[in-house]
Amino acid sequence: MSIRLENISKTFGQFQALSPLSLNIDEGEMIGLLGPSGSGKTTLLRIIAGLEGADSGRIQFGERDVTNLHVRDRHVGFVFQNYALFRHMTVADNVAFGLEVMDAKQRPNKTEIQRRVKHLLEMVQLGHLANRYPSQLSGGQKQRIALARALATKPDVLLLDEPFGALDAKVRKELRRWLRSLHDEIGFTSVFVTHDQEEALELSDRVVVMSNGHIEQVDEPAQLYAQPNSRFVFDFLGNVNVFDGKLEQSRLNNEQAWITAPSSDVPLSNGQLYIRSHELALHNQATSVANLPLKVVAVNPIGPEVRVELEPYEWQSEQIWEADLSHAEYDRNPVKRGEIVFAEPKNAYFFREGCQQAPEQVSWDKAPQTAHVK
Numbered sequence: 001m002s003i004r005l006e007n008i009s010k011t012f013g014q015f016q017a018l019s020p021l022s023l024n025i026d027e028g029e030m031i032g033l034l035g036p037s038g039s040g041k042t043t044l045l046r047i048i049a050g051l052e053g054a055d056s057g058r059i060q061f062g063e064r065d066v067t068n069l070h071v072r073d074r075h076v077g078f079v080f081q082n083y084a085l086f087r088h089m090t091v092a093d094n095v096a097f098g099l100e101v102m103d104a105k106q107r108p109n110k111t112e113i114q115r116r117v118k119h120l121l122e123m124v125q126l127g128h129l130a131n132r133y134p135s136q137l138s139g140g141q142k143q144r145i146a147l148a149r150a151l152a153t154k155p156d157v158l159l160l161d162e163p164f165g166a167l168d169a170k171v172r173k174e175l176r177r178w179l180r181s182l183h184d185e186i187g188f189t190s191v192f193v194t195h196d197q198e199e200a201l202e203l204s205d206r207v208v209v210m211s212n213g214h215i216e217q218v219d220e221p222a223q224l225y226a227q228p229n230s231r232f233v234f235d236f237l238g239n240v241n242v243f244d245g246k247l248e249q250s251r252l253n254n255e256q257a258w259i260t261a262p263s264s265d266v267p268l269s270n271g272q273l274y275i276r277s278h279e280l281a282l283h284n285q286a287t288s289v290a291n292l293p294l295k296v297v298a299v300n301p302i303g304p305e306v307r308v309e310l311e312p313y314e315w316q317s318e319q320i321w322e323a324d325l326s327h328a329e330y331d332r333n334p335v336k337r338g339e340i341v342f343a344e345p346k347n348a349y350f351f352r353e354g355c356q357q358a359p360e361q362v363s364w365d366k367a368p369q370t371a372h373v374k
């Protein structure tokens, strides 16, 4: 079932929680609503569900205008972060609940309900736990049961509010994969809320990035990562170092530090270079590309990479910088805490000073890599 949102807005008292926003979701799509706390994700999800009314705008499910329909008539499934299972009911009864409370006209007969519950429990791979009570389940198992329960009535749309938020990292990852494959198998349309960028990028067909009640960007994960259209999206996707420079003699300068104009057609001006942590190399001296002295404050081998945390040395940045090196790169030059090293960018995004437009991609990849003598 496709979903069409047109000019949806919402205020709570004086506070504008959602500015008028529009969004089209295709049938069978999985959409992640991503944004910081308070950006309006849950409010938007609740408005789609019919748990909250919008102040303005129109909502359509397929050809159906559902703007003024009550939640029970919208035919949505809902999964919350905190499971919301009925404690006094067995797993099987929890899953059957939505079917048992249907109008007599629509309600399947007892045998059909039993058959559907069995099938759903098999689908979420928990058939063997049918007679347990929620208190006898792990967090991950409870959330699978919550999902089976939400799918029991064959909803047109499945809405999930931070479904894995309360689970530990490993279980989250497992459930993410499992939800994605279930989604692909059944083909329901789903919208889920998260503030975890990894979760959004891994699960979604398209990600909707929200801030302050409006949509910043809607894109497929790879596109969002390759072409973030604002500083906000860039910052929110994480692991980026910002060099704030003034243009002088084809260099961007920041006190003692500088980066040369990159080998691209982009005419530089004052502005900020956003450099992802894996786009930095570390040297023992400045190069012809950059003089970016940094003091090593921590070295963390994390999985396939070594993350080096760096503090700007004799220049200004509001943040600690991070460089993600491969183990091979790190082994060639094993920097130590307290050492001064020189970073060199390979690729970056350039935001012109005072300009709100999408950044320009710049690269030093073809620049000569010879060491610069200070």
Ligand SMILES: Nc1ncnc2c1ncn2[C@@H]1O[C@H](COP(=O)(O)OP(=O)(O)OP(=O)(O)O)[C@@H](O)[C@H]1O
Pocket: 012, 015, 017, 035, 036, 037, 038, 039, 040, 041, 042, 043, 044, 195
């Ligand atoms: N019932 C309410 N009454 C007053 N203000 C509300 C109400 N519900 C939400 N808000 C406010 O609206 C804004 C958006 O809230 P919402 O829960 O949609 O954000 P969110 O992006 O889902 O945040 P989080 O990730 O923390 O859940 C917040 O500033 C919140 O305080």
